Amino acid sequence: MTNIRESLIQMERVLTRRAFFVNVIKGASAVAVYDRFGPKIFGDPVEDPLSRAYEIFGAFGRLVIPVDQDPGWATFEPEITEYGLGTYVRQVFTLGNDLAFGGLLQAINAFNEIPPQIDFGPKFLEMSLAARADYLTKVLAGAFEYDGVQDILSFGGVFMLLGVKQTFFLNFPHHLANPDAEFQDVLGNTPRTGWDIMRFKGPVGADEEERLRARNADSPELPGVDWGNPFI
Numbered sequence: 001m002t003n004i005r006e007s008l009i010q011m012e013r014v015l016t017r018r019a020f021f022v023n024v025i026k027g028a029s030a031v032a033v034y035d036r037f038g039p040k041i042f043g044d045p046v047e048d049p050l051s052r053a054y055e056i057f058g059a060f061g062r063l064v065i066p067v068d069q070d071p072g073w074a075t076f077e078p079e080i081t082e083y084g085l086g087t088y089v090r091q092v093f094t095l096g097n098d099l100a101f102g103g104l105l106q107a108i109n110a111f112n113e114i115p116p117q118i119d120f121g122p123k124f125l126e127m128s129l130a131a132r133a134d135y136l137t138k139v140l141a142g143a144f145e146y147d148g149v150q151d152i153l154s155f156g157g158v159f160m161l162l163g164v165k166q167t168f169f170l171n172f173p174h175h176l177a178n179p180d181a182e183f184q185d186v187l188g189n190t191p192r193t194g195w196d197i198m199r200f201k202g203p204v205g206a207d208e209e210e211r212l213r214a215r216n217a218d219s220p221e222l223p224g225v226d227w228g229n230p231f232i
Contacts (some may be wrong), residue, residue, distance in 0.1 A: 043112065065165075083172065111157055
């Protein structure tokens with residue numbers, strides 16, 4: 001079984017190495033929380049912590065991006081949860097570092113397990129939808145500093161929020177470019193995807209390129225531009 005403390009140390013090293021992430025979780029120390037509370041904040045040991053984290057991540061996604069007049073996280077389950085956590089978060093946030101990813105899984109499990117241990121109600125997965133929203137709001141506002149668990153909740157909550165938002169609005173399940181196509185079709189997906197919902201046109205399509213070429217066919221050449229320069 002992975003050493004929990006070492007995995008949390010590696011998680012903090014990897015996730016705080018970039019300026020953006022440092023600003024997100026400035027001052028967080030999941031290891032200090034572990035040293036104070038021990039392994040009980042992560043729940044009962046399981047052979048496959050990823051499976052349990054999938055359940056938490058999926059519930060988190062359904063909370064943050066509900067199905068309303070547009071499709072939401074649940075529309076694309078279970079594939080979006082499996083890709084969002086197991087591929088996107090793993091590769092982009094923890095850079096494919098398995099030990100750091102294991103630490104993040106521990107933080108996600110702690111996000112579920114901690115509430116009853118600090119008398120904040122049931123576990124995240126056992127809360128009502130309204131209670132989950134209240135819990136997440138308080139985590140993001142730093143309301144659990146007094147209870148001594150804010151730092152590890154920040155890792156679990158903030159990185160789940162980033163992972164869910166980025167996975168959905170990167171146009172899942174049409175998030176990967178088709179390498180055999182000259183143009184990428186984006187709008188008009190059924191069901192509507194993240195880019196459709198944002199009304200983001202996406203890459204230039206064949207029709208748009210033809211219009212752009214026609215509009216600029218007689219454009220004058222700018223003096224002083226070296227057309228032989230491959231970088232312009």
